[in-house]
Structure formats: C-alpha cells, structure tokens
Amino acid sequence: xxxxxxxxxxxxxxxxxxxxxxxxxxxxxxxxxxxxxxxxxxxxxxxxxxxxxxxxxxxxxxxxxxxxxxxxxxxxxxxxxxxxxxxxxxxxxxxxxxxxxxxxxxxxxxxxxxxxxxxxxxxxxxxxxxxxxxxxxxxxxxxxxxxxxxxxxxxxxxxxxxxxxxxxxxxxxxxxxxxxxxxxxxxxxxxxxxxxxxxxxxxxxxxxxxxxxxxxxxxxxxxxxxxxxxxxxxxxxxxxxxxxxxxxxxxxxxxxxxxxxxxxxxxxxxxxxxxxxxxxxxxxxxxxxxxxxxxxxxxxxxxxxxxxxxxxxxxxxxxxxxxxxxxxxxxxxxxxxxxxxxxxxxxxxxxxxxxxxxxxxxxxxxxxxxxxxxxxxxxxxxxxxxxxxxxxx
Amino acid sequence: xxxxxxxxxxxxxxxxxxxxxxxxxxxxxxxxxxxxxxxxxxxxxxxxxxxxxxxxxxxxxxxxxxxxxxxxxxxxxxxxxxxxxxxxxxxxxxxxxxxxxxxxxxxxxxxxxxxxxxxxxxxxxxxxxxxxxxxxxxxxxxxxxxxxxxxxxxxxxxxxxxxxxxxxxxxxxxxxxxxxxxxxxxxxxxxxxxxxxxxxxxxxxxxxxxxxxxxxxxxxxxxxxxxxxxxxxxxxxxxxxxxxxxxxxxxxxxxxxxxxxxxxxxxxxxxxxxxxxxxxx
Numbered sequence: 128x129x130x131x132x133x134x135x136x137x138x139x140x141x142x143x144x145x146x147x148x149x150x151x152x153x154x155x156x157x158x159x160x161x162x163x164x165x166x167x168x169x170x171x172x173x174x175x176x177x178x179x180x181x182x183x184x185x186x187x188x189x190x191x192x193x194x195x196x197x198x199x200x201x202x203x204x205x206x207x208x209x210x211x212x213x214x215x216x217x218x219x220x221x222x223x224x225x226x227x228x229x230x231x232x233x234x235x236x237x238x239x240x241x242x243x244x245x246x247x248x249x250x251x252x253x254x255x256x257x258x259x260x261x262x263x264x265x266x267x268x269x270x271x272x273x274x275x276x277x278x279x280x281x282x283x284x285x286x287x288x289x290x291x292x293x294x295x296x297x298x299x300x301x302x303x304x305x306x307x308x309x310x311x312x313x314x315x316x317x318x319x320x321x322x323x324x325x326x327x328x329x330x331x332x333x334x335x336x337x338x339x340x341x342x343x344x345x346x347x348x349x350x351x352x353x354x355x356x357x358x359x360x361x362x363x364x365x366x367x368x369x370x371x372x373x374x375x376x377x378x379x380x381x382x383x384x385x386x387x388x389x390x391x392x393x394x395x396x397x398x399x400x401x402x403x404x405x406x407x408x409x410x411x412x413x414x415x416x417x418x419x420x421x422x423x424x425x426x427x428x429x430x431x432x433x434x435x436x437x438x439x440x441x442x443x444x445x446x447x448x449x450x451x452x453x454x455x456x457x458x459x460x461x462x463x464x465x466x467x468x469x470x471x472x473x474x475x476x477x478x479x480x481x482x483x484x485x486x487x488x489x490x491x492x493x494x495x496x497x498x499x500x501x502x503x504x505x506x507x508x509x510x511x512x513x514x515x516x517x518x519x520x
Numbered sequence: 521x522x523x524x525x526x527x528x529x530x531x532x533x534x535x536x537x538x539x540x541x542x543x544x545x546x547x548x549x550x551x552x553x554x555x556x557x558x559x560x561x562x563x564x565x566x567x568x569x570x571x572x573x574x575x576x577x578x579x580x581x582x583x584x585x586x587x588x589x590x591x592x593x594x595x596x597x598x599x600x601x602x603x604x605x606x607x608x609x610x611x612x613x614x615x616x617x618x619x620x621x622x623x624x625x626x627x628x629x630x631x632x633x634x635x636x637x638x639x640x641x642x643x644x645x646x647x648x649x650x651x652x653x654x655x656x657x658x659x660x661x662x663x664x665x666x667x668x669x670x671x672x673x674x675x676x677x678x679x680x681x682x683x684x685x686x687x688x689x690x691x692x693x694x695x696x697x698x699x700x701x702x703x704x705x706x707x708x709x710x711x712x713x714x715x716x717x718x719x720x721x722x723x724x725x726x727x728x729x730x731x732x733x734x735x736x737x738x739x740x741x742x743x744x745x746x747x748x749x750x751x752x753x754x755x756x757x758x759x760x761x762x763x764x765x766x767x768x769x770x771x772x773x774x775x776x777x778x779x780x781x782x783x784x785x786x787x788x789x790x791x792x793x794x795x796x797x798x799x800x801x
Contacts, residue, residue, distance in 0.1 A: 146690050150545065159541045166537055173538035177689035179552060179696040314680065337594045375736075 132171075132192045139188045141181045150174050164193070312383035315509040320517075324352040359390040361425055361470070365435025366395045366408055373478035376504060377434060380476075384432075392429075394421060398439040399459030399493075400466070401450055418462060422469055430516045431466055431473035434504070437493040438479065444492050463496045472516045475501040476509070529558070529565035530700075530707045538695035539566065548652055548674035550689070553697030556742030559677040562697075563633035566675065573630040575672070577619035579640045585647030588620040588634075589657050589666075612662050620651060624668040632672040638681040645688040653691060700743060702729065712747050713754070723763035724750060727773045731780075736788060741779040749778035 129151070136143045151174040160166035168189060176185045328350035335349040362384060364377060384391055394404035395411070405415040442449040444459045467473050475493060477484070481503040484490045494501040500515055502508040523539045525531030531539070539562075542549035551559045567574035577588055593614045600608045607613045617625075623632040637645060651657045655668035676692065678684065700708060702725060709721055728749070732740050741749075752775045753763075762774060772789045773779070780786050 142686070144686075144690050150547065150693075154541045154545055157544050159544050160537055165533065169534040169537040170541055172534070173541060173693045173695055177550070177684075177686075177692065177694045182696060314682075317682065333595070337598070340598070 129171075132188070135188050135192050136175065136185065139184050141176065141184050141188065142178075143175050147175050147177075312380055312506075312509065313387055315506055315513055316383055316387040320356050320358060323357040324354055325357055326352045326355075328352050356389060358388060359425070359429045360384065360388045360392070360432065361421075361429045362391065362393040362432045362434065363400060363404065364393060364395050365398060365433075365437075367397050369436050369438045370478075373436060373504075376478050380434065380504070392425065396435075397452060398435070399443050399450070400433075400462040401453075401455045401459055402457070402462070422465065427469055427471065429470055431470045432512075432516075433473070433475040435475070435477065436479045437475065437477055437490045437501070438487050439489045441489045441492050444489060444496070460492070460496050463493070467497070472518075473497070473500070474512050474515055476504050476512060477501055478504040481505075481508070523566055523569055526565045526569045528568075528711055529561065530704060530711055531562075531565075532700075532704060535562075535695055535697065538693050542675075542693045543570075543673055545693075546671045546673075548676055548692045550676045550678060550684075550692040550694045551697060552678050552680060552694070554699055554740070554742050555679060556744035557697040557699060558743060559697060560633070560635055563631055563635075563675040563677075566673065567631040570629075570631065570673070572628060572673065573626060574633060575619055575623045575626075575630050576633045576635060578635045579637050579644070581639050581641070583640045583644065585644050585651075586618075588618040588648065589651065590618050590621055590659060591616045592661050615659065615661060620648075620657075621666055623672040624655065624666055626670060626672070629670040630672045632674045634674065634676045636679055637676050638678040638684065642682055642685075646685050649688060649691070699732075705743070705746070708743060709747070709750065713750055716750065716754070717760070719760040720753070720758075720763070721750075723760045724753060727763055728779070731773070734788070734792070737780075737785050738782045739780075739785065741781075745779050745781070749775060752778050 160170050332349045332351040339347040403415040405411040475497050502512040597614045623630050655671050
C-alpha cells in the first residue's frame with residue numbers, strides 16, 4: 128500500500144523512514160480519517176513530513192503520485208448530471224421522445240449506460256481533458272438532448288473545482304535556501320556554537336559541592352565559571368561595486384551575526400583583500416587599518432568569514448598592482464593565503480548563486496585559493512559553511 | 521476521543537486530522553509555525569475540548585530532561601541529616617516529581633504540553649526519547665519504575681530555534697500551522713469578537729494583509745497581534761471609514777503599536793509614508 132508513494136518521496140529527498148511509513152499505515156488501519164483524499168493528504172503529510180522545509184517537496188510528490196486519483200470521485204460526478212439532465216429532459220423532450228426513452232429501458236437504464244460510458248472514457252483519458260459525449264459516440268445524441276449537458280455536469284463536478292490543496296503549493300517559500308531572512312540566518316549561524324566554561328568561577332557547582340562535601344565531611348563549596356559561547360568570529364565584507372546588488376542580503380547576514388556572536392569583529396574590503404581594511408565605509412580613506420595589524424591583533428582561534436561576490440578581473444587577485452583602486456605591492460591571493468595560514472578555519476560566503484560560479488573566472492580562482500571552502504549565501508550553503516567552521520579547530 | 525476544535529479556537533481540517541492521529545496512535549504531536557499563530561493555545565483548547573487536565577512544562581535554555589522526570593533534592597537531605605530530622609531515612613522524601621511524572625500518574629488521560637522545546641539544549645529531545653516512547657522511566661534513588669497509567673496526549677511546540685534530532689522527529693506527528701488565509705482569519709475573528717461589524721473587519725483585514733505584504737518587515741504581524749489590534753480599535757472606537765482612508769501620507773495605520781513591534785519596522789513605514797508624500801507634492 129502506497130509503497131510507490133514512499134519511494135517517490137525518498138527519491139525526492141524528503142527524509143522519510145520506514146518507521147514513519149508504518150505509522151501512516153497504522154493510522155489508516157485505526158481509521159483516523161474518513162475515506163477522503165484531502166484527509167489522506169493531511170494525514171500522510173503530518174505523519175511523513177517533519178520539517179516545513181520539506182512540505183513543498185511533499186506537495187509536489189503527492190500531486191505527481193496521486194494524479195489520477197480524481198477518478199475515484201466519479202460517484203459525485205454522475206449525480207450532478209443526473210438531476211440536471213432530468214430537468215432538461217422534462218423541458219425539451221416531447222412526449223413521443225420520452226416514450227422512446229422508456230422503450231430503451233427507462234431513465235434508470237440510460238443513466239446506467241451513461242455511468243458505464245463515463246467509466247470507460249475516464250479510464251481511457253485518465254488525467255486528460257476530454258469530455259464524455261465528444262466524437263459522436265454518445266448514445267444519448269439520438270435521445271434528443273444535447274450531449275453537451277454531460278460535459279457541463281462534469282465540468283462542475285470535476286474540473287471546475289477549486290485546485291487541490293496539494294496543488295496550491297502553499298509551502299513553496301518555506302522550501303530550502305530560496306529565501307533568507309534574518310531569523311533563518313540566525314538559525315544557521317547558531318550551528319557555530321561551542322559552549323565552554325571560561326573565566327571567573329561565579330556559579331555554584333551543586334553536584335561537585337555535594338560530592339566534595341560527602342568526601343571531606345564538611346561543607347566544601349565548589350564554584351565553576353559561567354557557560355558561554357566561546358566562538359570568536361572575524362568577518363570581512365566586500366563592499367561597493369558589484370556588491371551593491373547584494374546589499375540587503377549582506378545587511379541581514381550582518382545583523383544576524385551581530386546578535387548571534389558575542390565576540391564578533393568585522394572589516395570591509397573592496398573586491399579582494401589587500402594591505403588595508405576599514406570599519407566605516409564613509410571614511411574608508413581616512414580611517415583604515417593595516418591588514419597586518421588585524422592579523423596580529425586577533426588570535427588564531429578566530430573563525431574567519433569572507434563575504435563577497437568574488438566577481439572581478441582575475442588580475443586583481445593574482446598580480447601585484449592589479450587592484451582597481453590603488454597600487455598594491457602584493458597580489459590579493461597572497462593576502463588570502465596569509466589569512467588561511469594564520470586562521471585554521473576560514474571560509475568564503477558568496478551571494479552569487481552557485482550555478483553562475485563557473486562563468487566567472489575570478490570566482491574559480493578564489494575558490495581554489497580557499498580550497499573549495501566557498502559556499503553560496505543560501506540557507507543550505509550557510510549551514511554547510513557553519514559545519515565546516517565548527518569542524519576544524 | 522476526537523478533537524473537533526472548540527468554540528474559541530478555529531481548527532482547520534489539516535490541524536484536526538493531525539491532532540486526532542496523534543491522539544489515536546498515542547504519539548507526540550509536534551507543532552511549529554510563525555510566532556503568534558496559536559501553537560500554545562492549541563494545547564489549552566485541546567484540554568478543554570477533550571475535558572482533560574492540562575499539564576504544562578515550559579522549557580528554558582537551562583532545562584534538563586531529567587527535570588521533567590524527577591529531581592533529587594540532595595541539599596535539603598543534607599540539611600535534614602545535620603538537624604537530625606526523621607525524614608532523612610526515607611530517600612523518597614527528597615524525590616521531587618517532574619511534569620512528566622505528574623502526567624503519568626493521572627487517572628484520566630491528561631494533555632501534556634512541552635512548550636518551546638527548541639529553547640533547551642540540543643540534546644534535550646534525545647534525552648526524552650525513551651521516556652516518551654515507552655511512557656516509563658526508572659528512578660535510581662529508590663529503584664522503582666514509574667509507568668504511565670494512561671499514556672498522556674503529548675503536544676510539543678517549537679519555534680525552530682534549533683533543529684530537532686531525526687530520531688525524535690520520527691516518533692512524532694508534525695503539523696506546521698500555516699498563516700491563516702483571509703477566510704479562516706474571518707472565522708477566527710468571529711470567534712473572538714462575535715459582535716464586530718462586518719465592514720470594520722473587512723477594512724481591518726485589508727490593512728493587516730497589506731502590512732504583511734510590505735517587503736522587508738523584520739517581524740510580520742500575526743494572528744495574535746491582529747486580535748490585539750482589533751481589541752484596541754474597538755476600545756478607541758475607530759470607524760471603518762477611518763481605516764479606509766487611503767491617504768498615502770497616512771500610511772501608518774491607527775494604533776500601529778499593536779501590529780508593529782519593532783522600531784525599525786515603524787521607521788520603515790514612516791519612510792514609506794514620507795516617500796509617498798514627497799511623490800504627491
């Protein structure tokens with residue numbers, strides 16, 4: 128039962144397990160729902176999907192697997208035209224014609240025939256949009272009323288119906304990394320947490336106190352430092368030029384990082400890292416800091432994140448003097464490598480969609496310099512980036 | 521036992537089915553959704569509708585799974601032993617029952633709400649796996665096994681601040697409370713303000729959904745905020761005409777404090793209003 132559905136979900140990367148599948152079957156067995164397609168949709172969704180990010184995928188698979196399911200509702204369909212047709216006949220048929228119908232086996236018989244034909248056609252054109260009565264095969268034409276009538280009945284009953292719930296795809300924007308909000312970013316950044324007790328002992332360690340008291344025979348109070356997130360983060364933002372189109376995303380990332388990491392430092396650079404960075408973009412030419420000072424100031428346990436589109440001329444990275452703004456003594460690549468030598472975990476976040484990366488040579492150069500630790504600035508990419516950062520240390 | 525929604529709570533079909541599946545199959549029900557869409561209220565209404573007692577366990581960042589089972593109060597036992605209190609001989613005097621234990625003891629099937637499970641440490645849900653699965657646990661201090669007389673109906677809410685472990689998710693039914701569409705919203709309003717004039721509701725809803733559609737809002741107003749705002753509109757006796765006034769310079773709706781909870785969002789609206797005014801001049 129529904130094994131096909133289960134496999135399709137699996138291959139669509141909805142994480143479903145056998146246990147959940149059995150739960151669904153159990154629920155069906157225990158008659159949690161009535162025999163309605165919508166109810167089955169709701170039940171299976173609730174049993175199989177455990178994360179709103181997968182709801183849209185689920186909807187798509189459901190609509191794909193149960194595409195022909197409409198034909199189960201034929202019972203409803205046949206009832207509508209019956210009444211409709213009856214009233215129609217009374218209006219339009221002459222007494223003579225009515226008698227002819229009687230001769231054919233009566234109204235019931237004809238409706239039966241109609242039902243049969245409806246079934247047949249349904250099967251032949253499953254999922255299609257051909258109506259009963261087209262092509263002149265309808266036995267009802269001779270009976271003096273318009274076969275169009277059946278068409279209307281069917282239209283009301285079936286195709287004029289509101290879109291199926293699963294076809295509405297309401298959860299589209301909960302899917303994956305398409306949409307990044309501050310809250311989502313915060314969630315992703317939260318992966319990068321390492322709690323440690325560090326500093327002044329200010330909290331009472333109850334367990335240790337009890338143990339020690341029992342051991343010593345007198346009240347021996349033990350204190351421990353407070354538990355804090357000890358992650359330190361250094362972020363470099365590319366600013367200006369081609370980054371202007373990513374401003375909103377970067378702002379969101381910045382504000383999320385600001386609240387998530389207590390020890391966060393940020394600096395700006397343009398296109399590629401050279402010997403100067405700055406903290407206030409308006410006063411970038413007056414108040415700048417030597418990159419060496421930055422590298423000396425922050426110890427090597429800082430996690431380094433670069434945010435930039437890495438879109439420039441490759442010369443700006445690989446040649447001395449390649450910078451568009453000033454004469455740089457050393458090529459940018461040297462600076463980027465220096466960073467990686469000092470800081471064990473350094474990554475590059477790129478707001479440009481990953482599928483465009485291969486068309487920009489400079490992105491490939493930087494990706495190489497960073498040994499493939501460049502991640503797209505989507506929820507998924509951010510997740511992986513944070514995993515990468517917390518892995519090494 | 522079947523849940524059909526209550527007179528104070530509008531339950532959509534999908535929510536109803538998820539709830540009933542969880543009740544029938546005795547599995548926990550995990551509820552997620554935007555803040556303010558009625559996750560916690562659901563458990564309260566379930567307890568009312570099913571006439572079951574509601575036991576609430578609020579989770580904080582410091583909450584440990586063990587606290588839901590029981591806690592051994594070693595400090596007061598230590599003190600009692602120094603004072604020579606009789607009670608000290610029986611260790612069960614110092615076992616304090618947690619919410620889970622409480623819910624296991626009830627004669628009648630209760631509703632246990634584990635509120636905001638994502639606030640706790642990442643290991644928290646895993647530590648509760650076995651207890652929620654088998655509905656029993658072992659008390660080491662006294663050597664007894666506590667088993668649920670009736671499997672409580674467990675409702676768990678999450679604000680998505682942390683990912684929940686897969687093993688935990690597999691055991692739950694899941695429901696994501698979607699933001700209600702306009703029709704459902706009207707029903708919800710009718711439940712809370714039965715004598716509100718139709719026109720005012722329509723105008724208020726228009727304003728409300730317009731605000732939700734403004735791009736770049738930090739915190740979109742949700743159902744609970746809309747209800748608060750309507751209450752204020754009633755108290756202040758704002759007329760529908762007032763709301764309808766689509767004067768661009770008055771882009772900020774009256775009593776916006778109930779809808780926009782963020783300074784930056786209010787600024788955003790003021791900026792938009794300013795731009796609109798400038799365009800007109």
